[in-house]
């Protein structure tokens with residue numbers, strides 16, 4: 687395990703968001719993970735923040751609401767296409783996705799949520815702000831394309847408290 691600055695792999699994170707997605711990991715009674723294709727690393731309040739958009743219908747939504755923390759695991763060289771597809775189309779309500787995809791959960795160092803051993807890059811995050819999308823504030827074309835039916839995102843702003851390679 688090697689700690690790295692939060693901003694060392696920004697380009698790789700954006701590339702992976704556009705080509706398959708990242709794993710957003712949470713822990714409730716059991717570990718869960720879901721694929722995200724949006725979000726990213728920003729600066730707010732002089733802190734490095736990973737913003738993740740999670741629709742209210744996701745099992746993950748309730749888990750983050752309860753725990754107030756999450757991790758993001760990013761494949762760098764690894765081919766995780768099949769697992770990203772599975773974790774982006776099935777719910778933790780119905781499946782143990784770690785078991786189904788042979789993913790190994792490793793406890794986070796500073797949060798209870800796990801990271802995925804099979805990925806090389808990890809961010810551990812504590813939620814410092816959240817924002818439910820306000821439908822009236824949204825561009826009409828985007829609303830039509832992405833929110834019919836109206837399953838809006840909550841944006842979770844997670845302060846990055848650890849970033850490392852495994």
Ligand SMILES: Cc1cc2nc3c(=O)[nH]c(=O)nc-3n(C[C@H](O)[C@H](O)[C@H](O)COP(=O)(O)O)c2cc1C
Nearest residue numbers: 720721722723724740741744745746774776777778
């Ligand atoms: C490539 C890809 C990107 C996705 N991005 C997001 C996202 O950014 N936000 C979101 O709420 N759902 C996103 N999803 C859908 C969730 O991953 C999917 O609904 C998942 O089954 C939710 O799992 P859960 O119910 O265990 O939380 C994406 C799916 C795929 C395949």
